[in-house]
Amino acid sequence: EVQLVESGGGLVQPGGSLRLSCAVSGLTFVDYAMNWVRQAPGKGLEWVSGITWNGGFTYYAESMKGRFTISRDNAKNTLYLQMNSLKSEDTAVYYCAKDVARTLVNGPYDYWGQGTQVTVSS
DSSP states (O other), X not given: OOEEEEEOOEEEOTTOOEEEEEEEESSOGGGSOEEEEEEOTTSOEEEEEEEOTTSSOEEEOGGGTTTEEEEEETTTTEEEEEEOSXXXXXXXXXXXXXXXXXXXXXXXXXXXXXXXXXXXXX
16 A cells, blocks of 8 residues: 655744655655645645655745755655745645656646645744
8 A cells, every 4th residue: 555644744933944754655665756745725736846766856836946955765765845934825734746757747646645734823
């Protein structure tokens, strides 16, 4: 059974940082690119960032560039998202999503985690 389990969300003040993790099991993690996608309250899904199978290439939505860093540890089957300089508009449920190839494909993704809540508020 394929499982993607996010963790690391929580409540943080504006300007603060959080590190999200996504533990993946049930598949050969190194064979796939991975992504982070978020959904803010009352809004649709928004792609945040993606990383190729070996971490050689990373991609970010424009509003996340310079603040978020995606990474992966293939030995631990884990995907990460380091989020710095958080803003209230970053408040959302963050999902990790498995791509269907070693490089990024513009959706759809075939496996998703359950999501982790990030709330940025003073």
